[in-house]
Amino acid sequence: MVKPNILLIYTGGTIGMIKDFKTGVLKAFDFKTLLDKIPELQLLECTIETVSFDEPIDSSNMNPEYWVQIAEIIESNYNTFDGFVVLHGSDTMSYTASALSFMLENLAKPVVFTGSQLPIGDLRTDAKENLITSIQMASLQENEKPIIKEVCLYFEYKLYRANRTTKLNAENFKAFASLNYPELAESGVHLKVNNDYLFKPDLEKSLIVHKHLDTNIALIKLFPGISESFLTNVLTNTTLKAVILETYGAGNCTTEAWFLNLIKQTITRGVQVINITQCISGSVMMGHYETSNQLKIIGVVSGKDLTTEAAICKLMYLLGQNIQEKEFKRNFETSLRGEMS
Incomplete structure (x- = not known):
């Protein structure tokens, strides 16, 4: 042997x-x-x-x-x-x-x-x-x-x-x-x-x-009192291709009009927006509560039960593959290497 x-x-x-x-x-x-x-x-x-x-x-x-x-x-x-x-x-x-x-x-x-x-x-x-x-x-x-x-x-x-x-x-x-x-x-x-x-x-x-990784991404952890000016400065960056939102609980966020409008405008510009939970365990379930349903409606991508580390690396990997915009959501929400349930 x-x-x-x-x-x-x-x-x-x-x-x-x-x-x-x-x-x-x-x-x-x-x-x-x-x-x-x-x-x-x-x-x-x-x-x-x-x-x-x-x-x-x-x-x-x-x-x-x-x-x-x-x-x-x-x-x-x-x-x-x-x-x-x-x-x-x-x-x-x-x-x-x-x-x-x-x-x-x-x-x-x-x-x-x-x-x-x-x-x-x-x-x-x-x-x-x-x-x-x-x-x-x-x-x-x-x-x-x-x-x-x-x-x-x-x-x-x-x-x-x-x-x-x-x-x-x-x-x-x-x-x-x-x-x-x-x-x-x-x-x-x-x-x-x-x-x-x-x-x-x-x-x-x-x-x-695969050796091409695209790092033109941002990670934003939501917190009570997060300001419109801060988010606007991040989300309007011209080099930004995707952003990960660490939301509350099962994928919830504020329903204030300025916030939802800003996220919608960002997606309209072709920037991918991913929703993951800031909890260390559990999964995003967009639409389960009213405070996440609007994100689902405007086209935010669900990160399901991805860790922050996996979400960041998967995002860099997929952006590096130059996947067409309409295919991105399906690919991100699909388990590729056993990273999500």
Whole structure:
């Protein structure tokens, strides 16, 4: 039996730092010596190779150009490796992982994102467990074929669909959650995979890597007292192609005439307006209440139960595909990579 071959991609972040115990200063971890530093990896039933960004970055500096770099690394190594593990800072991990889920169309192998809250050299670090189990998850096979065929995020004993995740805690080891979709797998005494929840791609189709992302979008979180002048300044920007409204509850908003008129004028100009809930769990149901029915009437697109991270990345992806305006709503409201219910 041939062992699965896993490519470890280091982009930066806390997981790649190790403390100099003489000075107390954090320094970059040399992933070329990974097996020497973490001998437990030799117990895994897979081979591991590593690649790193030339200049690893803090995840706060992550942007779509780096997303393309990650996608290109996977693309150029796709036929050589059975799975990929991406090491990434936790702050923007859900954004990057969500973006990759849309960029990698017809993905038939696992791409597992992970990171840590503490550096890999700390006594109480979560980095080793996250790293070891992520590699193990990426190497799971049945009849020499990958069990997982989607972009995932692993953190603190749980494997999630990447485009369903959001970071909820800056201090707890349990930093991420997937509140609208069950975990794909759980790590305990045994690895328990929830096969019914795994994404089922069309294996007859070849991988397509999308590298054009359009960032001419805005994100507006509604709040009581939001001003007409502020919204007008944002929505009349001539470079704006789409805007995401984070509304209340199940997609509700103010029914004041100035607000609805401004949204209608924006849509008339060809700018797409997306409605997602600012709640961390639940779904937009436009028309369920009077305070959302007007949005439905004027043509606002429903984001259903998308996370903010997935909504932003899906929007950049679809705008980058130059989809015709009349097709945009249907495409956005359709689940493409299991990102919405």
